[in-house]
Amino acid sequence: MIESVQARHRGAFNFEDHYDNLCALQDSAPLSAVKAHLPQGVLDLNGDRVRLNDWQPIINSLRINKSLNFVALRSYYQMPQEEDEKRAAILRRKLPSIRSKEITHRLIKAMKECLVVSPCLSCVELQGLSLRDRDLQMLVKGILRSAALRHLSLEFCRIGDQGLEILCEGLKNSKNINSVNLSGCSLSSRGAENLASVIKVKVYFVRIII
Numbered sequence: 001m002i003e004s005v006q007a008r009h010r011g012a013f014n015f016e017d018h019y020d021n022l023c024a025l026q027d028s029a030p031l032s033a034v035k036a037h038l039p040q041g042v043l044d045l046n047g048d049r050v051r052l053n054d055w056q057p058i059i060n061s062l063r064i065n066k067s068l069n070f071v072a073l074r075s076y077y078q079m080p081q082e083e084d085e086k087r088a089a090i091l092r093r094k095l096p097s098i099r100s101k102e103i104t105h106r107l108i109k110a111m112k113e114c115l116v117v118s119p120c121l122s123c124v125e126l127q128g129l130s131l132r133d134r135d136l137q138m139l140v141k142g143i144l145r146s147a148a149l150r151h152l153s154l155e156f157c158r159i160g161d162q163g164l165e166i167l168c169e170g171l172k173n174s175k176n177i178n179s180v181n182l183s184g185c186s187l188s189s190r191g192a193e194n195l196a197s198v199i200k201v202k203v204y205f206v207r208i209i210i
Helices: 005-011 015-026 052-063 086-095 101-117 131-143 160-173 188-202
Strands: 041-047 070-074 123-127 152-153 179-181 208-209
Touching: 005 015, 015 052, 041 052, 070 101, 101 123, 101 131, 131 160, 160 188
Parallel strands: 041 070, 070 123, 123 152, 152 179, 179 208
Antiparallel strands: none
16 A cells, blocks of 8 residues: 555654554554654654664655654664674674665665755754765755754764765755764864864854764
């Protein structure tokens, strides 16, 4: 079954109902972790606990949403250090689905689309995700078109100086961002210089954490 246009329109203003409907369409159970803080306008999710098949309703609900004011997607998974190559290969196959290139990119694309359409999404936190250049480029597109985003955190996403260069283009030209958390992002003095160039343009930044 395919969701109707009317259902999508209603779902944009009610994440929980839309999420429940999409889960029903694919015959899966809604996750309590997804719904825990929705009454407060908050989606705060530990992605390590979400199975591959459970991401689709989350992604499709997020991409059209116009009611959430806080979205956090987190991963705490640490890849074990293994000298044995066979064991290391087995462990890699057990990676949480949120650490895969495909799911990460689909999530960031959904986040971008949400930023574009939402009049109230003011806080986005992405923690411990493996953000590649194409993910950051996609995120920047959302930042540039967001009417409400004020705080962005990429804590422990380890984007490095190259990734920060991409992000800074969005920060320089963003409308409302005044707080950024880049702690644990593997930045060097080169990255600090890029941030300094942003501060020169955006003198109203309240807080930058590195």
